[in-house]
Amino acid sequence: MFENLSHVALQQYWWILVSILAALFVFLMFVQGGQTLIFQIGKTEDEKTMLLNTLGRKWEFTFTTLVTFGGAFFASFPLFYSTSFGGAYWVWMAILIAFVIQAVSYEYRRKPANFLGQKTFEIFLVINGVLGTLLVGTAVGTFFNGAEFSLNQLNQVDWQTPFRGLEAVLTFHNVALGLSVLFLSRVLGNLYFIFTIDNKTIVNRARKTLLRCSIVFLLFFLYFLVALLLKQGYAVDPDTGKVFMEPYKYLHNVLQMPLNTIILLLGVVGVLWGIISTVFMKSNKGFWFAGVGTVLTVFALFLLAGFNNTAFYPSNFDLQSSLTIQNASSSKFTLVAMGYVSLLIPFVLAYITYFWRAMNKKKISDEEMKTESHVY
Amino acid sequence: MNEIGIASEALVNWSRAQFALTAMYHWLFVPLTLGITFILAFMETIYVKTGNEEWKRITKFWMTLFGINFAIGVATGIILEFEFGTNWSNYSWFVGDIFGAPLAIEGILAFFLESTFIAIMFFGWNKVGKKTHLVATWLTAIGANLSALWILVANGWMQKPVGMIFNPETARNEMNNFWDVLFSPMAIDKWLHATSSGFVLAAIFVIGVSAWYLLKKREVVLARKSMLVAAIFGLLSSVYVVWTGDNSARTVANDQPMKFAALEGLYNGSEGAGLIAVGMFSTSENDPSNENLKDMTIKLEIPNILSYMAFLDWDAFVPGVNDIVRGNEKYGIMSASEKIERGKVAINKLGAFKTAKKNGDSRLTEELKAELTSADFQNNYFRYFGYGYFKDVQEMVPNVPLTFYSFHTMVGLGFAFILGFILVFWFTLKGTIGKKKWLLWLSIIAIPLAYIASQAGWIVAEVGRQPWVVQDMMPTMAAVTRISSGSVQVTFWLFAVLFTVLMIAEIKIMIRQIKIGPHH
Numbered sequence: 039m040f041e042n043l044s045h046v047a048l049q050q051y052w053w054i055l056v057s058i059l060a061a062l063f064v065f066l067m068f069v070q071g072g073q074t075l076i077f078q079i080g081k082t083e084d085e086k087t088m089l090l091n092t093l094g095r096k097w098e099f100t101f102t103t104l105v106t107f108g109g110a111f112f113a114s115f116p117l118f119y120s121t122s123f124g125g126a127y128w129v130w131m132a133i134l135i136a137f138v139i140q141a142v143s144y145e146y147r148r149k150p151a152n153f154l155g156q157k158t159f160e161i162f163l164v165i166n167g168v169l170g171t172l173l174v175g176t177a178v179g180t181f182f183n184g185a186e187f188s189l190n191q192l193n194q195v196d197w198q199t200p201f202r203g204l205e206a207v208l209t210f211h212n213v214a215l216g217l218s219v220l221f222l223s224r225v226l227g228n229l230y231f232i233f234t235i236d237n238k239t240i241v242n243r244a245r246k247t248l249l250r251c252s253i254v255f256l257l258f259f260l261y262f263l264v265a266l267l268l269k270q271g272y273a274v275d276p277d278t279g280k281v282f283m284e285p286y287k288y289l290h291n292v293l294q295m296p297l298n299t300i301i302l303l304l305g306v307v308g309v310l311w312g313i314i315s316t317v318f319m320k321s322n323k324g325f326w327f328a329g330v331g332t333v334l335t336v337f338a339l340f341l342l343a344g345f346n347n348t349a350f351y352p353s354n355f356d357l358q359s360s361l362t363i364q365n366a367s368s369s370k371f372t373l374v375a376m377g378y379v380s381l382l383i384p385f386v387l388a389y390i391t392y393f394w395r396a397m398n399k400k401k402i403s404d405e406e407m408k409t410e411s412h413v414y
Numbered sequence: 415m416n417e418i419g420i421a422s423e424a425l426v427n428w429s430r431a432q433f434a435l436t437a438m439y440h441w442l443f444v445p446l447t448l449g450i451t452f453i454l455a456f457m458e459t460i461y462v463k464t465g466n467e468e469w470k471r472i473t474k475f476w477m478t479l480f481g482i483n484f485a486i487g488v489a490t491g492i493i494l495e496f497e498f499g500t501n502w503s504n505y506s507w508f509v510g511d512i513f514g515a516p517l518a519i520e521g522i523l524a525f526f527l528e529s530t531f532i533a534i535m536f537f538g539w540n541k542v543g544k545k546t547h548l549v550a551t552w553l554t555a556i557g558a559n560l561s562a563l564w565i566l567v568a569n570g571w572m573q574k575p576v577g578m579i580f581n582p583e584t585a586r587n588e589m590n591n592f593w594d595v596l597f598s599p600m601a602i603d604k605w606l607h608a609t610s611s612g613f614v615l616a617a618i619f620v621i622g623v624s625a626w627y628l629l630k631k632r633e634v635v636l637a638r639k640s641m642l643v644a645a646i647f648g649l650l651s652s653v654y655v656v657w658t659g660d661n662s663a664r665t666v667a668n669d670q671p672m673k674f675a676a677l678e679g680l681y682n683g684s685e686g687a688g689l690i691a692v693g694m695f696s697t698s699e700n701d702p703s704n705e706n707l708k709d710m711t712i713k714l715e716i717p718n719i720l721s722y723m724a725f726l727d728w729d730a731f732v733p734g735v736n737d738i739v740r741g742n743e744k745y746g747i748m749s750a751s752e753k754i755e756r757g758k759v760a761i762n763k764l765g766a767f768k769t770a771k772k773n774g775d776s777r778l779t780e781e782l783k784a785e786l787t788s789a790d791f792q793n794n795y796f797r798y799f800g801y802g803y804f805k806d807v808q809e810m811v812p813n814v815p816l817t818f819y820s821f822h823t824m825v826g827l828g829f830a831f832i833l834g835f836i837l838v839f840w841f842t843l844k845g846t847i848g849k850k851k852w853l854l855w856l857s858i859i860a861i862p863l864a865y866i867a868s869q870a871g872w873i874v875a876e877v878g879r880q881p882w883v884v885q886d887m888m889p890t891m892a893a894v895t896r897i898s899s900g901s902v903q904v905t906f907w908l909f910a911v912l913f914t915v916l917m918i919a920e921i922k923i924m925i926r927q928i929k930i931g932p933h934h
Contacts, residue, residue, distance in 0.1 A: 102528075105492060106525060116510025123499025123506070125895075131500060134492060138493065151926035195896065196896055197896075197897070202901065368588075396534075397537065412478070
């Protein structure tokens with residue numbers, strides 16, 4: 039079946055899949071957002087333990103999604119993998135280190151003789167929560183604002199600044215997206231606590247911090263979105279493959295891709311409803327609305343970045359080195375082979391959902407923390 | 415760094431050092447995960463079958479130790495995947511069309527399986543049924559070992575590139591047969607050998623820890639039961655390791671003759687070549703032009719075995735390092751200098767094609783493209799593409815002493831472990847293991863030795879294949895990211911400190927948990 043698709047259709051199919059993975063990853067970063075709140079919401083040791091155990095049972099999903107996102111990007115758009123990871127070296131290294139320190143912290147935090155002490159591992163989790171989200175968001179910001187690289191005849195990347203990608207923080211629009219992701223993850227973290235923890239004190243505190251985080255998130259995200267629609271973008275001539283600057287490119291994308299715009303709007307409404315229903319109507323199911331909303335919003339943003347003849351990883355230094363889903367992709371053969379592999383994704387999502395529900399049937403409580411044999 | 419991408423020696427060395435550091439740290443934790451998950455599955459199966467709560471307690475105890483090890487394995491693993499991009503970006507593009515697919519499949523098929531069911535394994539005792547929990551434990555073991563499959567398929571492809579064709583338009587290799595990549599004998603041997611070596615290491619770990627309990631006269635029932643399961647698993651696995659290792663030797667002899675010569679310290683090839691059972695190098699150089707070739711002062715050789723091992727023929731010719739470097743007309747081996755010349759022709763032709771394309775000369779572009787993709791050019795020139803990057807034939811030789819010692823350490827320890835498993839199995843069965851203090855002490859000492867053997871195996875595989883990152887196609891020096899070596903030095907030391915600190919934490923926690931023992 040995939041053999042009958044054109045190379046362009048396959049490239050678009052894979053961009054959609056990569057966008058879904060990115061969207062799921064941003065949603066799953068509620069774990070990171072929750073980690074940034076452990077000292078704010080968890081005032082006693084028992085409270086902190088409950089917070090970390092409800093997050094700790096999900097951290098591997100976020101981690102695995104990040105790894106799979108990397109693998110899928112490598113398989114489908116290897117030129118992005120080599121250009122961005124090799125070029126923006128310091129940004130990716132910082133992100134990776136932030137995730138390395140997370141992986142051990144849950145398991146080692148309360149184990150006797152853990153060498154660094156409980157507090158250190160908890161601080162590791164906060165660092166992962168703040169830096170992981172902020173840097174990932176800022177790095178994705180370069181999809182819309184460009185980066186400083188060039189490619190030679192053999193497609194080898196040369197980065198044009200010694201900061202190797204860290205210069206992205208000098209563009210406020212990138213940072214605004216980074217801060218949006220940070221505060222969105224905190225919003226989702228609060229909602230997850232309210233959804234899964236059976237403890238009034240924690241739930242009340244989470245509702246309060248939720249409101250504050252939501253306001254900050256909305257401020258940064260609205261700025262990001264409005265500025266995006268007003269800025270010039272990196273357009274591609276479909277006939278020649280030449281990249282050029284087009285005023286209001288992303289606004290044009292919004293207007294020319296109405297279905298995607300509906301998805302974007304539904305996503306934003308979902309996030310808002312998740313917040314509003316929790317803060318003002320005392321619902322505890324807001325996590326799902328905001329979660330689905332996050333997935334839709336991020337998915338639509340990725341399509342804005344790569345579809346409708348847009349360069350998804352533009353170069354400001356050499357416009358013609360910019361990456362598009364056409365020039366950065368794998369061969370048709372590989373995309374077809376990987377297309378068949380992608381048919382397994384619904385099956386994977388189904389078993390994850392099934393067992394997620396089985397494990398989340400009962401809320402986390404103080405009592406469970408005292409009787410459960412494996413506690414973080 | 416010049417236009418075709420030859421990096422400075424410092425950059426190549428630091429990039430290699432960083433990858434070696436992260437890979438070796440990762441491989442400190444992975445083998446235990448690969449094996450102990452199966453041991454947990456066996457133990458829990460006995461629990462579910464017999465309903466004996468003691469087996470549940472035993473399973474939970476080893477599960478705690480597994481959890482401590484697993485966390486740091488995950489932490490060190492993420493770096494490796496992204497390092498292909500961050501530090502080997504030229505490689506990532508050159509082979510990304512083939513190499514990326516296994517990494518993506520690894521994530522979709524294996525990592526999610528592992529991460530979903532590991533959560534049920536740890537937290538699901540009171541949340542899902544007994545049988546569902548058992549299935550989750552088995553799926554965790556299968557998921558862990560499937561993860562290894564895909565990354566080893568990728569590694570196997572680097573050692574023996576198959577199932578692809580070079581596309582001059584994109585200046586990269588592109589996949590044209592997925593099944594050739596997946597079922598490459600090199601990849602399958604690698605997977606079976608590496609995973610089963612993990613089973614052996616895990617069995618030794620379980621036996622060693624149990625031996626400590628027996629010496630302390632604590633947890634005697636747990637220790638004996640665990641030892642029996644681990645000894646059977648270890649014995650079967652170690653026999654399997656020998657079998658897969660033997661297969662690997664033949665694939666290496668055929669596809670990577672230089673590595674084969676290096677791991678046996680064979681400088682000059684011969685018919686009926688002997689296997690050096692024990693050997694020691696001096697500091698003097700066998701060939702003044704190559705520091706990788708040291709004289710061998712002590713050598714215990716068993717005649718004809720090497721020929722048989724490599725080609726299943728007692729009298730077959732096994733080429734040595736010098737035959738491969740200088741060529742050997744009698745046995746049809748092309749010299750390295752000839753390969754370098756042919757590689758340069760391929761590189762220059764590709765450059766001419768790119769220039770013609772850039773200049774818009776469509777006639778010349780088409781002509782050159784036809785020539786580049788012709789079977790004759792592919793077989794006689796393009797297959798030596800990677801050689802075109804070299805200036806000196808001596809650069810073709812890996813570090814022979816390091817490869818030799820690593821190989822012999824791995825093999826020697828591997829056979830010693832088989833003997834150890836037999837003894838532990840026999841005395842556990844007789845019920846006298848608690849009285850054999852010498853064997854209990856040896857079992858404890860075997861734990862670090864198992865890690866040494868395991869690391870040595872990867873040194874053979876990766877040092878032995880130098881100077882190639884993709885055999886015959888891409889030298890290591892052409893694969894690195896164009897970045898200052900200072901940046902790589904900084905990240906090298908960052909990782910070195912971070913991983914060492916985390917490893918100290920892991921070992922301390924592990925030892926403390928063993929001292930605390932299982933919950934009653």
